[in-house]
Amino acid sequence: MIRRLHISNIRYFTSCQRISxxxxxxxxxxxxxxxLAKDSHFPFIKQNLYKKxxxxxxxxxxxxxxxxxxxxxxxxxxxxxxLGQFVIxxxxxxxDRTRSGPVAGGxxxxxxxxxxxxxxxxxxxxxxxxxxxxxxxxxxxxQQVQIIILHYWILSVRMRCLPYKYSKLYQQKLVxxxxxxxxxxxxxxxxxxxxxxxxxxxxxxxxxxxxxVLSYDEGLMTDDxxxxxxxxxxxxxxxxxxxxxHVEALLVYVRSQLYVLSKMTDRxxxxxxxxxxxxxxxxxxxxxxxxxxxxxxTKEEFQDMTLPSQRSVLSMDE
Amino acid sequence: MSEKKEIxxxxxxLLQTLPKEKIQHYASFKNSQIARFQNxxxxxxxxxxxxxLQYIALKELVNDKYKNYYKLDDKIFKPKAxxxxxxxxxxxxxxxxxxxxxxxxxxxxxxx
Numbered sequence: 001m002i003r004r005l006h007i008s009n010i011r012y013f014t015s016c017q018r019i020s021x022x023x024x025x026x027x028x029x030x031x032x033x034x035x036l037a038k039d040s041h042f043p044f045i046k047q048n049l050y051k052k053x054x055x056x057x058x059x060x061x062x063x064x065x066x067x068x069x070x071x072x073x074x075x076x077x078x079x080x081x082x083l084g085q086f087v088i089x090x091x092x093x094x095x096d097r098t099r100s101g102p103v104a105g106g107x108x109x110x111x112x113x114x115x116x117x118x119x120x121x122x123x124x125x126x127x128x129x130x131x132x133x134x135x136x137x138x139x140x141x142x143q144q145v146q147i148i149i150l151h152y153w154i155l156s157v158r159m160r161c162l163p164y165k166y167s168k169l170y171q172q173k174l175v176x177x178x179x180x181x182x183x184x185x186x187x188x189x190x191x192x193x194x195x196x197x198x199x200x201x202x203x204x205x206x207x208x209x210x211x212x213v214l215s216y217d218e219g220l221m222t223d224d225x226x227x228x229x230x231x232x233x234x235x236x237x238x239x240x241x242x243x244x245x246h247v248e249a250l251l252v253y254v255r256s257q258l259y260v261l262s263k264m265t266d267r268x269x270x271x272x273x274x275x276x277x278x279x280x281x282x283x284x285x286x287x288x289x290x291x292x293x294x295x296x297x298t299k300e301e302f303q304d305m306t307l308p309s310q311r312s313v314l315s316m317d318e
Numbered sequence: 319m320s321e322k323k324e325i326x327x328x329x330x331x332l333l334q335t336l337p338k339e340k341i342q343h344y345a346s347f348k349n350s351q352i353a354r355f356q357n358x359x360x361x362x363x364x365x366x367x368x369x370x371l372q373y374i375a376l377k378e379l380v381n382d383k384y385k386n387y388y389k390l391d392d393k394i395f396k397p398k399a400x401x402x403x404x405x406x407x408x409x410x411x412x413x414x415x416x417x418x419x420x421x422x423x424x425x426x427x428x429x430x
Contacts, residue, residue: 030387039371040368040371040372040375041365041368042364042368042371042372043363043364157394158394159399160397160398160399160400160403161393161394161397161398161399162398162399163398163399164398164399164400166399167397167398167399167400168399214341214407215341215343217404217407218340218341218407218408218411220390220394220404221395221404221407221408222408223382223385224378224379224380224381224382224383224384224385225336225337225347225379225380225382226337228347228379229339229347229348232347233343233344233345233347238344238345238350240345240350240351240353240354241354241360243372244351244372244375244376244379245371245372245375247375247379248375248378248379251379251384252384255384255385255387255388256388258388258390258394259388259389259390261394262390262391262393262394283388285387285388285389318393318398
């Protein structure tokens, strides 16, 4: 008995050693984006971007909406929930279609928005520190928009992998909510009252969004330097005095997010389970076995979701 | 100083190898960085260690270190909703295959 245990321990140890060697090979000189960027102390030269100082928020608009931001708000009472389940089941409603609104326009929109959100005289969040303190990007509304667009693109790459009718819906809901929020924030926070100005700004942001998506897509399909150039043009505002190490750090951040998304199943992604990995964390590639474990866990998690509102046709294998 | 010159030379030769951008943008990473690293005044203010880091960062990007490290598969490159999305985009950028009026109309109507 003791001998058997002993042998099994050795086997366990050697297999652990094999895995750790494999990880070490993969792990060569890998650092988190924030550590990578902090390595360099290249002299910072402020970019001359604006003719006059960018307008800073004077008020705070609700993060999602007053109703959604209220932690004590109860969405539905029990009888309403039951009635809802009855309606869904009777009319055989397509819940994946219905879910695209709250997931893409709610959960994923909040994920995009919170990354670079800042208000004057308020401490920066950890992710905002990465952009404004580590990468030394200017604190402005248009800079925030660029970072939101980058996160939108990361999510839209994964949304394209959903079945066609849901893919379009998820992307549409996310874009609609982003632009609705930009409009609100320009009115409330930046105090822009002119409709013509608001419309002009929104059109500019939309053109920027199209350009960014094209450039990032090209970078995704070609090589690191093309993607890095796209990030340099859009996020670093084409700053000729940029610290190349900072561009590299942002590229690592983007690639690692895409990797995590590619390993998620449609079901988990469609239910809004994705969160952007903070820039101070390292994403390590996983093995086929680990991927299978993730799929198994997803299946276990969704096995108990049997209510009509929790129905879904999204795959748990891809 | 000679060490710094050596690194700058390496950076410049690496930048020269970058491919020409296929789409005309408002700024070129390649050209702006070549001009910057040719500026001797600016380089005097940079330490040797930081210059080396710039070179390493550029080298990692040119060698596709992160593209290979975070390898993506066909799940991403051939999306279920539109499997030829990237193929068409790249052929359009490379100028290999232009969208005809018919294919453009089909994209608008059917979305793929």
